[in-house]
Amino acid sequence: MIFDLHGFGPALLAGTWMTIKLALASLVVGLILGLLGALAKTSPYRALRWLGDAYSTLVRGVPELLWVLLIYYGSVGTVQAFGEMIGQPELELSPFAAGVLALGLCFGSYATEVFRGALLSIPRGQREAGLALGLSRKRILWQLVLPQMWRVALPGLGNLYMILMKDTALVSVIGLNEVMRQTQIAVTASKQPFTFFMVAAIIYLSLTVLSMLALQWFERRANRGFSRSRA
Amino acid sequence: MNWELIWKYLPKLGEGAWLTLELVGIAVVVGLVLAIPLGLARTSRHWYVQAVPYSYIFFFRGTPLLLQLFLVYYGLAQFDAIRQGPLWPYLRDPYWCALIAMTMHTSAYIAEIIRGAIQSVPTGEVEAARALGMSRLQTVWHIVLPRAARIGLPAYSNEVILMLKASSLASTVTLLELTGMARTIIARTYMPVEIFFAAGLFYLVMTFILVQIFRLLERWLRVDMLQGR
Numbered sequence: 001m002i003f004d005l006h007g008f009g010p011a012l013l014a015g016t017w018m019t020i021k022l023a024l025a026s027l028v029v030g031l032i033l034g035l036l037g038a039l040a041k042t043s044p045y046r047a048l049r050w051l052g053d054a055y056s057t058l059v060r061g062v063p064e065l066l067w068v069l070l071i072y073y074g075s076v077g078t079v080q081a082f083g084e085m086i087g088q089p090e091l092e093l094s095p096f097a098a099g100v101l102a103l104g105l106c107f108g109s110y111a112t113e114v115f116r117g118a119l120l121s122i123p124r125g126q127r128e129a130g131l132a133l134g135l136s137r138k139r140i141l142w143q144l145v146l147p148q149m150w151r152v153a154l155p156g157l158g159n160l161y162m163i164l165m166k167d168t169a170l171v172s173v174i175g176l177n178e179v180m181r182q183t184q185i186a187v188t189a190s191k192q193p194f195t196f197f198m199v200a201a202i203i204y205l206s207l208t209v210l211s212m213l214a215l216q217w218f219e220r221r222a223n224r225g226f227s228r229s230r231a
Numbered sequence: 232m233n234w235e236l237i238w239k240y241l242p243k244l245g246e247g248a249w250l251t252l253e254l255v256g257i258a259v260v261v262g263l264v265l266a267i268p269l270g271l272a273r274t275s276r277h278w279y280v281q282a283v284p285y286s287y288i289f290f291f292r293g294t295p296l297l298l299q300l301f302l303v304y305y306g307l308a309q310f311d312a313i314r315q316g317p318l319w320p321y322l323r324d325p326y327w328c329a330l331i332a333m334t335m336h337t338s339a340y341i342a343e344i345i346r347g348a349i350q351s352v353p354t355g356e357v358e359a360a361r362a363l364g365m366s367r368l369q370t371v372w373h374i375v376l377p378r379a380a381r382i383g384l385p386a387y388s389n390e391v392i393l394m395l396k397a398s399s400l401a402s403t404v405t406l407l408e409l410t411g412m413a414r415t416i417i418a419r420t421y422m423p424v425e426i427f428f429a430a431g432l433f434y435l436v437m438t439f440i441l442v443q444i445f446r447l448l449e450r451w452l453r454v455d456m457l458q459g460r
Contacts, residue, residue: 021246061438063395065399065410066431067413074423182384194302194310198302201290201298202292205293208293
C-alpha cells in the first residue's frame with residue numbers, strides 16, 4: 001500500500017460498501033419513480049400528465065443536498081406522528097432511508113425524461129399490433145413496450161447513475177457512515193486531510209470505472225442483434 | 232405551514248441567494264475561460280497534448296464535488312509549504328476555497344462540452360476556411376470557436392443550472408449561501424420544513440430566470456435567414 005492508512009483501511013472499506021448499497025438502493029427507488037413519472041407524462045389523463053410534469057420540474061429545480069436535508073430533518077414531525085398512530089413513538093427515519101428517498105427522488109425526476117423519450121421511441125404500430133392480437137394493456141406494457149424501451153433508455157440511465165454515485169457523498173452530511181464520512185472521521189483522528197481525501201477520491205474513481213464497465217456490459221447485452229449506426 | 236416565519240426570514244434568504252448567484256456566476260465564467268484551452272487540447276491528435284486535460288477531466292468528473300471542496304478546504308492545510316506560502320490567506324478562506332473547487336469542477340465539465348461542440352463543427356467549414364487562406368489559428372478563432380459556441384450553448388446552460396444546484400455544497404464549509412443561510416435559520420428556529428421549502432422556492436425561481444436568460448441568449452446568437460443578417 002502506498003499510503004499509510006493508520007489502521008483506517010477497514011473503516012474505509014465498510015464505508016465503500018455502504019456507498020455501494022446506498023447507490024443501488026437509490027437506483028431501484030429512482031427507476032420505479034422514473035418509470036411511474038414517464039407513464040404519468042405520457043398518460044391520456046390530463047391530471048396525471050400534470051402530476052408528472054410537476055414532479056420532474058419541482059424536483060429538478062432544487063439542489064440534491066436540499067432534498068437530503070429536507071427529507072431527513074423535515075420528516076421528523078410527520079414520521080413521529082405516524083409512529084404514535086401505529087403505537088411506536090420512537091419511530092424515525094434513518095439517515096440511510098432518508099438518503100435513499102432523497103437520491104431516489106432526484107434520480108427519478110431525471111429518469112422520467114429518459115424513460116419518456118424511450119417510451120416514445122417504440123412505434124405506435126407495435127402497441128396497435130398488441131391490441132389487435134388481443135393482449136391486455138398490462139401485458140402490452142410489460143411484455144412488449146418495457147423490454148424494448150430498456151435498450152433505448154440505457155445510455156441515458158447510465159449517465160444518471162454516474163451522477164447518483166457521486167451524489168451519495170451528500171448523505172454524509174446527515175451522518176450516514178459512507179466513504180465521505182468515514183474519511184472525515186479518519187481525517188479528524190490522523191490530521192492528514194489531503195492523504196485521506198485523496199484515498200477517498202481513488203475509491204470514487206474506482207467505483208466510477210467499475211460502473212462504466214458494468215454499463216458497457218449491459219449495453220452490449222441489450223443491443224444484441226442490433227446494428228449500431230455510426231455518426 | 233408557518234407563513235409568517237417564512238416572510239420574516241425572506242430577506243435573510245435573499246442575502247444567501249445573492250451569495251449563491253455570485254459564487255455560481257464567477258465559477259461558470261472563469262470555468263469557461265479555463266475550459267477553452269482544455270477542450271481545445273482534448274481535440275488534439277497527439278496523445279501527449281491530450282494526456283493532461285484527459286486526466287484533469289477524468290479526476291474532476293469521476294469524484295464528487297463535495298470531496299473536491301474538502302480536498303481544497305481541509306486538504307491543503309496538510310502541507311506546511313502552503314500554510315507558510317503567500318496564498319494562505321486565500322486558501323484558508325471558505326469563500327475562495329468554494330470558488331476554487333467549483334471553478335475547477337465546472338471547467339472539467341465545460342471542457343467536455345467544448346470538445347463535443349468543436350468536434351461537431353462540420354469538417355467542410357474548417358476546410359473551406361483553410362482553403363481561403365486562413366491560418367490554423369485564424370480558423371480556430373474565427374470559424375471553429377464561434378460555431379462551437381452556438382452548438383455548445385444549450386449544454387452550457389444545463390451546466391450552469393447544475394452548478395447553481397451544486398453551489399449548495401458550499402454550505403458544508405460554513406459559507407452562508409442560500410442553503411447555508413437556511414440551515415443557520417433552522418438552527419435558530421427549529422422549523423426545517425418551512426425554511427427549506429422557502430429556500431427550495433428561491434432555487435426554483437433562480438433556475439427559471441436562468442433558463443429564460445439562456446433562451447434569450449440563444450436567440451440573440453442565432454445566425455440564420457430568419458434574422459435577415
